[in-house]
Amino acid sequence: MELIKQGAEAKLWKDGELLIKDRIKKNYRIDEIDSKLRKTRTRKEAKLLEKSHNLINVPKLHNVDEKSMTLTMEFVHGELVKNVFDELNERVRMNLCADMGKQIAELHNNNIIHGDLTTSNMILNKDKLFLFDFGLGFESLRIEDKAVDLHLLKQAFESKHYLHSEKAFDNVLRGYSAKGDKNVIERLKKVEGRGRYK
Numbered sequence: 001m002e003l004i005k006q007g008a009e010a011k012l013w014k015d016g017e018l019l020i021k022d023r024i025k026k027n028y029r030i031d032e033i034d035s036k037l038r039k040t041r042t043r044k045e046a047k048l049l050e051k052s053h054n055l056i057n058v059p060k061l062h063n064v065d066e067k068s069m070t071l072t073m074e075f076v077h078g079e080l081v082k083n084v085f086d087e088l089n090e091r092v093r094m095n096l097c098a099d100m101g102k103q104i105a106e107l108h109n110n111n112i113i114h115g116d117l118t119t120s121n122m123i124l125n126k127d128k129l130f131l132f133d134f135g136l137g138f139e140s141l142r143i144e145d146k147a148v149d150l151h152l153l154k155q156a157f158e159s160k161h162y163l164h165s166e167k168a169f170d171n172v173l174r175g176y177s178a179k180g181d182k183n184v185i186e187r188l189k190k191v192e193g194r195g196r197y198k
């Protein structure tokens with residue numbers, strides 16, 4: 001097994017074609033709270049991965065071990081979108097963004113909120129886009145929650161890919177509109193207004 005990443009919340013191991021996400025103990029948290037939090041996040045991430053697998057491209061879940069708070073899933077080959085986004089050919093990048101929008105809309109249509117939409121939580125496998133890291137995700141019917149989910153992606157573009165952020169996000173919305181609820185996009189404008197004037 002090879003340690004591929006020590007994330008903020010977890011250690012990620014590669015074991016052949018499998019990826020093992022091991023939620024680590026946080027020493028600054030009280031033991032009891034820490035283990036509850038890790039358990040809930042592991043459980044929630046597993047549930048959302050399973051639900052999403054029928055809708056969009058996410059790693060296939062193989063196993064959940066609630067005792068060790070470990071998820072075993074498919075290892076997705078390819079590049080982290082964050083690392084290639086700015087270098088992609090313009091047309092390819094815009095199509096990728098539209099695809100992001102479509103996949104997010106598909107999740108939202110099924111009341112799944114990702115909760116942490118950034119290019120660090122996406123992998124480009126050839127020309128196939130995968131979303132992962134549902135640890136902050138949840139289920140909700142609320143238009144507001146869906147709008148905020150999109151708003152977080154916009155903010156991630158602005159901070160990580162500022163050269164392309166505007167056009168890129170326009171294309172996310174183009175993809176989203178094709179599949180999703182227009183009311184969410186309307187609400188997004190209000191969410192943005194609030195951010196600017198508060």
Ligand SMILES: Nc1ncnc2c1ncn2[C@@H]1O[C@H](COP(=O)(O)OP(=O)(O)OP(=O)(O)O)[C@@H](O)[C@H]1O
Nearest residue numbers: 005007008009010012019059074075076120132133
């Ligand atoms: N199924 C997978 N296949 C391939 N690589 C993966 C997979 N899941 C996670 N990774 C890699 O591990 C990294 C961290 O995974 P993840 O985002 O799920 O954990 P995290 O604790 O949120 O970490 P971070 O704080 O870095 O976001 C990803 O950025 C990616 O490079």
Ligand SMILES: [Mg+2]
Nearest residue numbers: 007120121133
């Ligand atoms: Mg992550």
